Amino acid sequence: xxxxxxxxPKPLWLLAELTxxxxxHCAFCYNPVDFAxxxxxxxxxxxxxxISAARELGAxxxxxxxxxxxxxxxxETLVAHARQIGFYTNLITSxxxxxxxxxxxxxxxxxxHIQVSMQDSTRELNDFLTNTxxxxxxxxxARLVKAHGYPMVLNCVxxxxxxxxxxxxxxxxxxxxxxxxxxxxxxxxxxxxLNRDQLMPTVEQLREAEExxxxxxxxxxxxxxILFVVPDYFEQRPKACMSxxxxxxxxxxxxxxxxxxxxxxSLPGLVLPNVRDVPLRQIWYESDAFNAFRGDGWMRExxxxxxxxxxxxxxxxxxxxxxxxxxxxxxxxxxKSPHHDQIxxxxxxxxxxxxxxxxxxxxxxxxxxxxx
Amino acid sequence: xxxxxxDAGSGVPLRPRLRGMYRLQxxxxxxxxxxxxxxxxxxxxxxxxxxxxxxxxxxxLDEIIGELERLFSTSELAPDVYRFLDHARLRGWLD
Numbered sequence: 001x002x003x004x005x006x007x008x009p010k011p012l013w014l015l016a017e018l019t020x021x022x023x024x025h026c027a028f029c030y031n032p033v034d035f036a037x038x039x040x041x042x043x044x045x046x047x048x049x050x051i052s053a054a055r056e057l058g059a060x061x062x063x064x065x066x067x068x069x070x071x072x073x074x075x076e077t078l079v080a081h082a083r084q085i086g087f088y089t090n091l092i093t094s095x096x097x098x099x100x101x102x103x104x105x106x107x108x109x110x111x112x113h114i115q116v117s118m119q120d121s122t123r124e125l126n127d128f129l130t131n132t133x134x135x136x137x138x139x140x141x142a143r144l145v146k147a148h149g150y151p152m153v154l155n156c157v158x159x160x161x162x163x164x165x166x167x168x169x170x171x172x173x174x175x176x177x178x179x180x181x182x183x184x185x186x187x188x189x190x191x192x193x194l195n196r197d198q199l200m201p202t203v204e205q206l207r208e209a210e211e212x213x214x215x216x217x218x219x220x221x222x223x224x225x226i227l228f229v230v231p232d233y234f235e236q237r238p239k240a241c242m243s244x245x246x247x248x249x250x251x252x253x254x255x256x257x258x259x260x261x262x263x264x265x266s267l268p269g270l271v272l273p274n275v276r277d278v279p280l281r282q283i284w285y286e287s288d289a290f291n292a293f294r295g296d297g298w299m300r301e302x303x304x305x306x307x308x309x310x311x312x313x314x315x316x317x318x319x320x321x322x323x324x325x326x327x328x329x330x331x332x333x334x335x336k337s338p339h340h341d342q343i344x345x346x347x348x349x350x351x352x353x354x355x356x357x358x359x360x361x362x363x364x365x366x367x368x369x370x371x372x
Numbered sequence: 373x374x375x376x377x378x379d380a381g382s383g384v385p386l387r388p389r390l391r392g393m394y395r396l397q398x399x400x401x402x403x404x405x406x407x408x409x410x411x412x413x414x415x416x417x418x419x420x421x422x423x424x425x426x427x428x429x430x431x432x433l434d435e436i437i438g439e440l441e442r443l444f445s446t447s448e449l450a451p452d453v454y455r456f457l458d459h460a461r462l463r464g465w466l467d
Contacts, residue, residue, distance in 0.1 A: 010401055012413065058401030060413055088395060088408035113393060113410040151393030153410050179393065180410065222464055 238315025
C-alpha cells in the first residue's frame with residue numbers, strides 16, 4: 001500500500017553528486033570504494049529534470065558536489081537553472097579548476113555560496129593526503145572566492161595527521177577570510193573506512209584540538225564561525241544520521257541512483273531507484289529504499305524501546321551494516337549496542353605505542369577502485 | 373510585560389539589513405518564510421518572517437514597526453521587534 005504522502009516529510013536538501021571524477025586522491029574520501037564501476041553520468045537534461053523535480057517536492061537547498069563538480073562543463077547551466085527556480089545554490093569543491101573566468105560565470109549564474117576544501121595548513125601534509133601538488137592552488141582559489149564577494153566555508157577534514165595543526169588551520173582560515181570553518185572529523189565510510197586504522201586519532205589529540213578551538217572561538221567572536229563536531233567514534237550516542245532516513249536528505253549519485261544517505265550504496269539488498277527510470281516523487285514517497293528505515297517501525301532492540309530513538313534515529317544505517325552486518329541494528333557507536341566494543345577497540349587501537357606493522361594508506365584512485 | 377527601551381547598547385541597526393550570505397524566501401511547500409544560508413536553513417514563524425522581510429537596509433526601524441502594527445492590527449509591537457532583531461543580530465543574520 002502506498003503511504004499517505006501528506007503525512008510524510010518533504011525533502012529539503014538535494015545533494016547533486018555530479019561526477020565521481022576528481023583530480024584529488026584523498027585518503028579519507030567518502031565516495032564509494034567501487035566508484036569506478038558505476039555507470040555513465042547523467043547528462044545535462046537529466047540533471048535539470050531532477051533538480052526541477054526536487055524543487056517541486058519542496059527542496060530549497062542544493063549542493064553541487066562529487067567528486068569534483070567543476071569537472072562538469074555544464075555546472076554553470078545547472079547552477080543557473082537551480083537558482084532560477086528558487087534553490088539556494090552551494091558549490092562544494094576542492095577548488096581545482098576554479099579560475100577567475102569560471103567564478104565569474106558562476107556568479108552570473110547566481111551561485112550563492114562556495115565551500116572549498118583544504119586538507120591542512122602545511123603544503124607537505126595537504127599534498128601527501130591528496131596525493132597531489134595542490135596546496136598553493138587551493139589557497140589562491142580561496143582568495144579568489146573572497147575577492148568575488150562570496151561567503152566562503154572552508155572545510156578541513158581532520159584525522160590523526162592534522163589534528164595537531166588545528167591552531168594553524170584556524171589561522172589559515174582567518175587569513176583567507178573564511179566566514180565559516182568546518183573542522184570535519186573524518187567519518188569512516190568509503191575510502192576513509194579502508195584507511196581507518198591509519199586515520200583514527202587518539203582521544204588525547206581530539207580533546208586538545210577541541211580545547212584549542214574553544215580558545216579561538218572565545219577570542220575571534222563572530223567574524224569566523226568554527227564548527228567542530230566530536231567524531232561519533234568518541235561519543236556514547238550515535239549521530240542523528242541524515243536527520244533521519246528519508247526525512248530531509250535526498251542524494252543523487254552521478255549515474256542517477258537516488259540515495260537516502262551518502263553511503264547508501266554500501267548497503268546490500270537495498271535497491272536504489274534511478275532518476276532515469278522512476279519519477280522523483282515516487283522515489284521519495286514510495287520506493288522501498290526511501291521507506292526502508294523511515295520512521296521507527298524498522299527498529300529492533302535496543303533502539304525500539306529507547307527514549308532517545310527520535311533524537312538520533314538509531315544512528316547511521318550504513319555504519320550499522322559495516323560494523324555488524326545488519327543495517328537495522330543499533331549503530332555500534334551507541335554504548336547500548338551489543339557491538340559497541342568494536343568502537344572502543346578501534347579508538348583504543350589508535351593509542352598503540354608503535355606503528356611498525358601499519359599498512360600503507362590506500363589513496364582514492366580509479367586504479368585502486370578497480371583493483372579493490 | 374516589561375517594555376524594552378531601545379538604546380545605543382541594543383545594537384540593532386537603524387536600517388537593518390540581512391547579511392549578504394542570507395536569503396529570505398517564501399516557501400510555499402512549508403507555508404512559511406525560510407532564511408537560507410550556506411548549507412542550512414531556518415524556518416521562521418510568521419512574525420519573524422514579516423519582520424525580516426522588511427529588513428532591506430532602506431526601511432528605518434520605526435517604519436518597519438509601523439507597518440507591522442498595521443499588518444497585524446495591533447500596537448506596541450516595538451519591544452517584540454527589538455527583541456527579535458537583537459536575537460537575529462546575535463545569530464549573525466544582520467549586517
